[in-house]
Amino acid sequence: MESSIKKRNSLLSRLQKFPWSRHYLYILLIVLLVISSLVSPQFLSKSNIYDILLSNMTIIILAFGAFFVIVTAGIDLSVGSLVALSGCLLAGFIEKGTSWWLSIIMVLLIMLIPGMINGFFVAFGKVNAFIATLAMMSIARGLSYIYVSGSPKIIFDDNIIAITDIEFLDGWLPLPLLIVIILFLISMFVLKYTSYGRKLYAIGDDPESAYLNGIQVKRHVFSVYVINSFLAGVAGIILASRLMLGTPLVGQSYEMDAVASVIIGGGALHGGTGTIGGTLLGAIIFGILQNIFNLVGIGGYPQMILKGLIIIAALLFYRKKKN
């Protein structure tokens, strides 16, 4: 009797010890791939897979940025508007005759500013992150409308359009994918192997004790909003290149997709947990789900409902167990 209990306990404990938190995302991904290849034979074709990856490039990059913010227990709702602002600025600079590389550099530099403002208010002004970035969301979207005076600007510059057209390795490595891989590797390195990255986790876990341990909490919190805003700038440039125009209409509700990707990937809004790898998988899974919905023929409005349900399901799955 006792031994059987012991045996069961050991089985249970072994089951509990199995690092589900590392593998369930892969399992989920494989299940999704199997289901979707059954649903539609074209799903596993190279062109469809690349289509999914490329059309979700913006969200994947935003999810990286969102992860930096969320790991410190913050949130940034302004990224969707920042994507629009970045694209509009790029289109505007190109139209004024600035060369393509100078425009990109200028846009990326300018896109540091909204992040600095967000970071300043959150870190030094003690404003709730949610409110500061909500205000920025409205400000940035308004500015992008004002900048292009309401109508989209078409981008004629070949070099800008080429950003999404250049392919390496016989078409196996499009430039946007390369950018995502580089951003991913840098983010992973920073978060995993630098003291800066580990401090971000510490701040998200418990800002008080992080502070008492000599971490400059304010500076670090400030920095993640700047990183996030910069990445939103990159995402905006890639999106503008793909659409061949800068318009204030894009990026609506991207913040939700980015946060959803982080959450599906195991990040938690209370900070201090999750990995950038999980976030990448989360974004890909979220993208595949939407692709499946499209292939099955579910309309845009029911998809809104499904998206909400997926987020709630992910939140319930990971919810913090409080005593």
Next chain:
Amino acid sequence: MTSEKLDRLKKLWSNYYLLILIIAVTIISSFLHPSFFTGNNLANVFGSNVTTALVSIGMFAVILTGGIDLSVGPVVALSSSLLAGFLTAGYPAWLSILIIIIAMIIPGLISGVLVAYAKITPIMATLAMSTIIRGIAYIYATGSSRIISNRAVLYLGSGKILGIPVPLIILLIYFIPCWILFNKTKIGRELYAMGGNETAAFLSGVSVKRNLVLAYAFSSFTAGVTGIVLAGRLMMGAPIFGEGYEMDAIASIVIGGASLSGGSGLVRNVVLGAFVLGLITNILNLLGLSSYFQMVVKGLIILSAVLGGYFLNKNKAG
């Protein structure tokens, strides 16, 4: 100046700053545009910002607990779409309104349960709910808006009694029980206590979870009422209604001096905050500044109100 005097000045300011703000905005605006200070325009401002004020009253209950409700805009849209649909289907106005405002409690109940019992962050729970509810509104209305021609409903939204817009009277009637709820009832005081310190409230016998669910249900119910008034004013129900309402409500609440971490603020100030926002929006409109420009201004108003509140309260704690 002695610190005592400074404290008294601060107290005076925090009691009356909204009135001062309203008067200041009114005076400046009257100089900026001749048609601002006319009975017609002011009645219009107060009539058309009733919806913001109503939504803010609802969300105030949630913000008191330290939470937030991002689904109010979609609930407004759903409520107005349902009303238009029911009226088109031939139901009597009073029955449609009754069914809808009761039904609009449901989204709030769901958000409340997710926040209170499943321990999901309010932002995420209500953000997810907001896409679900707006999706339902789009599906119900099949993507388009429906005209409302029912006289009674139109009267609720745009009628006048002795020159006073009916929506304003609805707001007053709705405000009184809300004022009592927040200031004179046990549950109201419990909401304040929960926002101040949830654990302490729980330990002193407040049923925190039940109250959380009620707060979200109240917010959603109020948004439902708002949807009816809005449908009457715009003479239609549409799934695109209520876009940005959560932002306006947050702005009104912050202007009204409530802290977003919960436990403080007054419901009357929230209503005044909504009208300050309305007056500012109105003068921007009169000056011909685009709605894009107004988006920027609204963002700046929220930031400065939050910062202002922070600096006012900073010394209070210390």
